[in-house]
Amino acid sequence: xxxxxxxxxxxxxxxxxxxxxxxxxxxxxxxxxxxxxxxxxxxxxxxxxxxxxxxxxxxxxxxxxxxxxxxxxxxxxxxxxxxxxxxxxxxxxxxxxxxxxxxxxxxxxxxxxxxxxxxxxxxxxxxxxxxxxxxxxxxxxxxxxxxxxxxxxxxxxxxxxxxxxxxxxxxxxxxxxxxxxxxxxxxxxxxxxxxxxxxxxxxxxxxxxxxxxxxxx
Amino acid sequence: xxxxxxxxxxxxxxxxxxxxxxxxxxxxxxxxxxxxxxxxxxxxxxxxxxxxxxxxxxxxxxxxxxxxxxxxxxxxxxxxxxxxxxxxxxxxxxxxxxxxxxxxxxxxxxxxxxxxxxxxxxxxxxxxxxxxxxxxxxxxxxxxxxxxxxxxxxxxxxxxxxxxxxxxxxxxxxxxxxxxxxxxxxxxxxxxxxxxxxxxxxxxxxxxxxxxxxxxx
DNA sequence: GCAGTTCGTTACCATCGGTAATACCCAGTC
DNA sequence: GACTGGGTATTACCGATGGTAACGAACTGC
Numbered sequence: 467x468x469x470x471x472x473x474x475x476x477x478x479x480x481x482x483x484x485x486x487x488x489x490x491x492x493x494x495x496x497x498x499x500x501x502x503x504x505x506x507x508x509x510x511x512x513x514x515x516x517x518x519x520x521x522x523x524x525x526x527x528x529x530x531x532x533x534x535x536x537x538x539x540x541x542x543x544x545x546x547x548x549x550x551x552x553x554x555x556x557x558x559x560x561x562x563x564x565x566x567x568x569x570x571x572x573x574x575x576x577x578x579x580x581x582x583x584x585x586x587x588x589x590x591x592x593x594x595x596x597x598x599x600x601x602x603x604x605x606x607x608x609x610x611x612x613x614x615x616x617x618x619x620x621x622x623x624x625x626x627x628x629x630x631x632x633x634x635x636x637x638x639x640x641x642x643x644x645x646x647x648x649x650x651x652x653x654x655x656x657x658x659x660x661x662x663x664x665x666x667x668x669x670x671x672x673x674x675x676x677x678x679x680x681x682x683x
Numbered sequence: 684x685x686x687x688x689x690x691x692x693x694x695x696x697x698x699x700x701x702x703x704x705x706x707x708x709x710x711x712x713x714x715x716x717x718x719x720x721x722x723x724x725x726x727x728x729x730x731x732x733x734x735x736x737x738x739x740x741x742x743x744x745x746x747x748x749x750x751x752x753x754x755x756x757x758x759x760x761x762x763x764x765x766x767x768x769x770x771x772x773x774x775x776x777x778x779x780x781x782x783x784x785x786x787x788x789x790x791x792x793x794x795x796x797x798x799x800x801x802x803x804x805x806x807x808x809x810x811x812x813x814x815x816x817x818x819x820x821x822x823x824x825x826x827x828x829x830x831x832x833x834x835x836x837x838x839x840x841x842x843x844x845x846x847x848x849x850x851x852x853x854x855x856x857x858x859x860x861x862x863x864x865x866x867x868x869x870x871x872x873x874x875x876x877x878x879x880x881x882x883x884x885x886x887x888x889x890x891x892x893x894x895x896x897x898x899x900x
Numbered sequence: 901g902c903a904g905t906t907c908g909t910t911a912c913c914a915t916c917g918g919t920a921a922t923a924c925c926c927a928g929t930c
Numbered sequence: 931g932a933c934t935g936g937g938t939a940t941t942a943c944c945g946a947t948g949g950t951a952a953c954g955a956a957c958t959g960c
Contacts, residue, residue, distance in 0.1 A: 621892045628871055632879040636861040643856020654845055662849040669886015675838045
């Protein structure tokens with residue numbers, strides 16, 4: 467209860483909403499994605515029904531939280547995408563930005579992508595943040611955003627629109643899956659992962675030679 | 684209660700387990716991933732504690748179910764991967780096999796990948812299949828499997844092992860994300876999606892020309 | 901001073917995952 | 931044929947959660 471009723475009154479509903487989101491963020495980062503509505507309300511110094519008045523249901527709160535973080539991530543990615551360098555460097559910068567983000571804030575990442583896993587191992591029963599949809603919205607937003615960039619920058623012939631969207635979602639998925647695996651196993655440096663992925667995007671799979679004795683992949 | 688006690692007695696525990704899994708499968712396909720343990724037990728003609736005796740907890744049941752489907756999918760993919768054709772055709776066949784699988788059994792797919800979404804819109808409260816981990820195990824298995832194939836078939840120089848794993852997970856992620864988006868929006872024929880993705884893998888992103896007026900992606 | 905409205909809280913419900921205590925049935929034994 | 935023992939399924943229950951209705955307190959306009 468850090469705020470008096472008077473202070474509450476002075477803050478607009480939008481600002482209050484932000485405060486609640488920040489409180490929710492703290493709890494989620496501390497307790498993992500299984501944080502209960504009660505816990506979040508307590509952290510914010512209020513009680514459950516107020517949360518429900520602001521966000522409708524738990525999914526609404528999650529969605530608001532996810533949008534916040536997704537917006538921030540998208541801003542970073544856009545900066546990398548817009549840097550005045552050549553295409554390969556740009557792709558590498560974008561990959562690196564994404565990977566750096568999930569490396570620097572793994573808690574946030576896990577919350578967005580794997581809502582049912584407990585961040586701390588002893589959080590008791592994993593009831594899970596049974597949100598309407600999980601990582602899909604984030605990935606879809608990123609995919610659409612990348613598709614837009616691709617479509618407006620590259621000349622891809624008559625099917626430009628369609629190709630750009632396929633590639634946008636495909637590349638985002640590649641980045642996501644590789645990043646998820648890398649974050650869990652840390653098999654190499656970030657820089658090297660970036661290079662490997664860019665190589666893949668640059669057609670090195672098609673160019674690689676067959677191994678002796680087999681017909682090749 | 685379609686089975687008498689006598690019949691129960693005759694079936695071995697392994698067979699019983701299969702029966703339970705099939706019942707669970709039916710319920711999950713009918714009610715969506717939010718199916719409750721009670722509902723599954725009822726479908727199987729038994730009660731909850733028996734399910735817990737067999738699968739430990741809800742995560743165990745989900746995992747068993749997921750493993751079943753993942754095994755089947757992996758078998759199909761391996762067949763496509765092993766076909767005696769050239770590399771491009773093989774990649775396309777694999778992509779197509781995966782996409783055909785998710786196209787033919789979208790319910791299964793949604794259960795594996797988006798466990799919290801209700802398949803039927805009126806399933807009441809979506810408590811969700813708050814499993815330990817969601818789609819990650821499936822994707823990780825596919826990624827590792829593909830990595831193995833890549834590593835043993837392609838000659839990738841000194842970092843072969845590492846590169847193969849990065850690419851394995853990356854390609855699986857690309858396929859997954861693009862497939863997910865495609866399944867939802869159906870923007871084109873499957874065949875075309877396959878071609879687009881294979882093109883991406885074949886370096887067409889790097890080769891594409893800049894659009895007039897900009898520095899290109 | 902008083903009525904109405906807004907905001908917050910307490911108390912509660914339904915449901916779920918998960919488990920202990922209970923009744924049950926069958927095999928072997930006297 | 932009655933009785934006991936071991937494994938099995940059932941009932942009844944617990945704790946926690948998401949979500950909501952009924953209640954109460956404070957501010958506002960008159």
